[in-house]
Amino acid sequence: MSRRAHGTAKAATNGRATNVREPAAAGVDLRVRIGPLRLANPILVASGTFGYGDEYAHVLDVSALGGVITKTVTLEPCAGNPAARIAETPAGMLNSIGLENVGLAKFRSEKLPKLRSLGATIIASVGGETPDELARLLEGLGGERGVGGFEINFSCPNVAKGGARYWAEPRRLERTMARLRPLTRAGLIAKLSPDVTSIADLAAACEQGGADALTAVNTFVGMAVDLDHGTSRLGRATGGLSGPAIKPLALARCHEAVRAVAIPVIGSGGIMNGRDALEFLAIGAAAVQVGTASFIRPGAAADVLAELRAFLEQRGIARLDEWRGSLADLGVPEAQGPRGRRR
Amino acid sequence: MITDAGVPAGSELSGVEWRQTIARVHRQVDAGADHRWLDLDVPAPFSIPVPGQFLQLLLAPPAAVLLARPMSVATVAPHAHGCTVGFLYAPVGVGTRLLAELSPGDPVEVLGPLGRGYPLEREGVPVLIAGGRGVAPLLFAAQALAHPGDGRAPRRCEFLFGARDAAHLVGLDLARREIEAVGGRLHLSTDDGSAGTRGTVLDLLERVAPELPGAPVIHACGPHGMLKAVARWALARRVPAYLAMESVMACGTGVCRGCPLPRSAAQRAAFDPARTPSLWGNREYAMCCTEGPVFEAADLDWERIE
Numbered sequence: 001m002s003r004r005a006h007g008t009a010k011a012a013t014n015g016r017a018t019n020v021r022e023p024a025a026a027g028v029d030l031r032v033r034i035g036p037l038r039l040a041n042p043i044l045v046a047s048g049t050f051g052y053g054d055e056y057a058h059v060l061d062v063s064a065l066g067g068v069i070t071k072t073v074t075l076e077p078c079a080g081n082p083a084a085r086i087a088e089t090p091a092g093m094l095n096s097i098g099l100e101n102v103g104l105a106k107f108r109s110e111k112l113p114k115l116r117s118l119g120a121t122i123i124a125s126v127g128g129e130t131p132d133e134l135a136r137l138l139e140g141l142g143g144e145r146g147v148g149g150f151e152i153n154f155s156c157p158n159v160a161k162g163g164a165r166y167w168a169e170p171r172r173l174e175r176t177m178a179r180l181r182p183l184t185r186a187g188l189i190a191k192l193s194p195d196v197t198s199i200a201d202l203a204a205a206c207e208q209g210g211a212d213a214l215t216a217v218n219t220f221v222g223m224a225v226d227l228d229h230g231t232s233r234l235g236r237a238t239g240g241l242s243g244p245a246i247k248p249l250a251l252a253r254c255h256e257a258v259r260a261v262a263i264p265v266i267g268s269g270g271i272m273n274g275r276d277a278l279e280f281l282a283i284g285a286a287a288v289q290v291g292t293a294s295f296i297r298p299g300a301a302a303d304v305l306a307e308l309r310a311f312l313e314q315r316g317i318a319r320l321d322e323w324r325g326s327l328a329d330l331g332v333p334e335a336q337g338p339r340g341r342r343r
Numbered sequence: 344m345i346t347d348a349g350v351p352a353g354s355e356l357s358g359v360e361w362r363q364t365i366a367r368v369h370r371q372v373d374a375g376a377d378h379r380w381l382d383l384d385v386p387a388p389f390s391i392p393v394p395g396q397f398l399q400l401l402l403a404p405p406a407a408v409l410l411a412r413p414m415s416v417a418t419v420a421p422h423a424h425g426c427t428v429g430f431l432y433a434p435v436g437v438g439t440r441l442l443a444e445l446s447p448g449d450p451v452e453v454l455g456p457l458g459r460g461y462p463l464e465r466e467g468v469p470v471l472i473a474g475g476r477g478v479a480p481l482l483f484a485a486q487a488l489a490h491p492g493d494g495r496a497p498r499r500c501e502f503l504f505g506a507r508d509a510a511h512l513v514g515l516d517l518a519r520r521e522i523e524a525v526g527g528r529l530h531l532s533t534d535d536g537s538a539g540t541r542g543t544v545l546d547l548l549e550r551v552a553p554e555l556p557g558a559p560v561i562h563a564c565g566p567h568g569m570l571k572a573v574a575r576w577a578l579a580r581r582v583p584a585y586l587a588m589e590s591v592m593a594c595g596t597g598v599c600r601g602c603p604l605p606r607s608a609a610q611r612a613a614f615d616p617a618r619t620p621s622l623w624g625n626r627e628y629a630m631c632c633t634e635g636p637v638f639e640a641a642d643l644d645w646e647r648i649e
């Protein structure tokens with residue numbers, strides 16, 4: 001992840017989100033379609049790790065990314081959880097932010113216009129404690145210019161109500177997606193928790209309800225205690241684990257989701273560099289999200305993109321589609337066959 | 344209050360853009376009492392940090408720790424190709440112990456300068472209060488007061504420095520040099536009486552306050568217990584006090600929302616989100632990294648701070 005690699009990413013990706021229908025002037029064709037969304041490349045930044053897109057805009061060209069997924073917005077502003085909200089653990093970090101966000105009104109009036117002016121492909125993450133709240137959010141944002149898609153946060157591990165546990169119900173997910181579907185023509189992406197008995201069942205339910213895509217996965221519920229003080233290392237007992245520690249776990253959940261549905265699955269979990277992204281794409285992810293890496297290097301997503309591009313170029317691969325899913329059949333007995341093979 | 348202390352942090356508002364770049368270890372030496380002094384050469388372009396600001400120090404991969412370490416700046420020497428930034432720290436955790444092993448020439452990725460520093464320009468007699476290794480940003484503050492630049496006159500300050508014992512008054516020589524150069528006074532306290540007054544910096548403050556030549560303005564850094572005591576002392580006497588807080592952090596730039604500090608009731612009541620666009624309009628919590636790490640005593644709810 002060198003500075004030079006970062007520079008290459010900027011130079012090579014002139015294409016703004018609005019130009020993605022035209023093939024890149026040279027090099028690898030990285031374009032991705034996710035429902036109605038057309039992304040210039042598969043590198044997204046994960047909700048909650050990139051603010052509202054403007055905080056890091058002086059470090060990297062956010063318009064050159066596949067898209068920016070904004071911090072989950074709720075109907076009302078949310079102050080979040082008391083300290084401590086962060087605890088570093090081996091190769092990872094726990095967070096217990098508690099959905100701190102500016103609320104729908106401020107998001108629309110202040111944050112969205114700023115992000116639009118930066119030329120980013122915008123995917124707005126929305127969160128609610130009930131299907132009704134989600135519907136009201138989509139009613140409020142569904143027609144907003146420049147919002148290409150919505151990621152429905154069905155998987156926050158750090159709130160008392162409306163978190164991952166509440167949404168880990170296939171029928172509730174299906175009914176909710178079906179209710180949200182008519183409210184927008186933008187892409188609808190369901191972000192799933194990994195802490196479930198069967199992510200395949202939840203993925204299928206979302207697909208059935210009309211989701212354009214899934215994100216697999218949100219953070220894993222984790223815990224860390226301070227033996228010396230006899231306390232949790234977080235303000236709450238548990239938090240969400242992210243970072244390299246979860247990559248193999250996330251990869252397995254993502255693979256399981258890919259096998260379960262025909263719609264695109266966006267991989268997320270511990271992606272720190274281009275090779276990590278390539279692994280998720282190889283097991284069938286349509287795109288990926290860079291999360292915790294941005295906390296460490298704000299320009300990480302641009303570096304991941306540059307590394308991904310360089311890798312494919314070096315292999316002589318002209319289109320990302322040739323790479324995607326190349327390892328999706330791993331571990332699947334021939335006779336059994338996948339439930340919903342993609343292409 | 345936010346409205347008094349100036350413009351909230353955030354690159355778009357302060358006009359100062361933090362950046363991430365590769366620095367090199369210039370020098371690393373033992374500072375006594377298990378502390379280290381680290382000088383990093385930070386190449387231009389890089390904004391020159393001010394006292395109270397911090398940098399995020401990231402070890403070159405593969406490192407045993409994932410996140411960068413926020414570290415308060417103890418001194419800055421600008422030069423033709425950037426600046427040399429000094430840090431005083433104790434290797435107490437995994438990350439800082441790895442940092443302590445670095446030798447001259449080794450790379451360290453730095454991100455900064457971050458946060459808001461001390462309002463040293465505020466009128467009044469500067470009273471700098473340091474507890475233990477919290478002395479780091481106050482060494483820098485003393486240096487800045489003694490060498491203000493731009494043709495401004497040096498300012499005399501009172502420097503109150505407390506630690507558990509004489510050995511833990513790390514950075515004392517440096518403090519003495521800066522203070523005495525401008526005719527300031529250094530007051531010491533130790534828990535065991537092995538240097539200066541036996542007691543705490545609060546005892547020093549009680550003793551020094553009545554003798555000051557003018558109204559004091561406090562700039563402090565140290566353990567939160569000490570800062571609470573200083574804040575309460577200052578609030579009871581309506582003395583302006585600016586305190587550099589600590590928190591676990593992930594990003595250091597206001598993005599992760601990982602370092603909340605509870606706002607005081609007064610600040611919650613007066614809070615105007617329209618005036619604080621970079622602060623996410625959070626009436627309940629201020630982020631230590633962007634709104635701080637230096638806070639005015641009246642702005643935080645000290646009862647809820649551990």
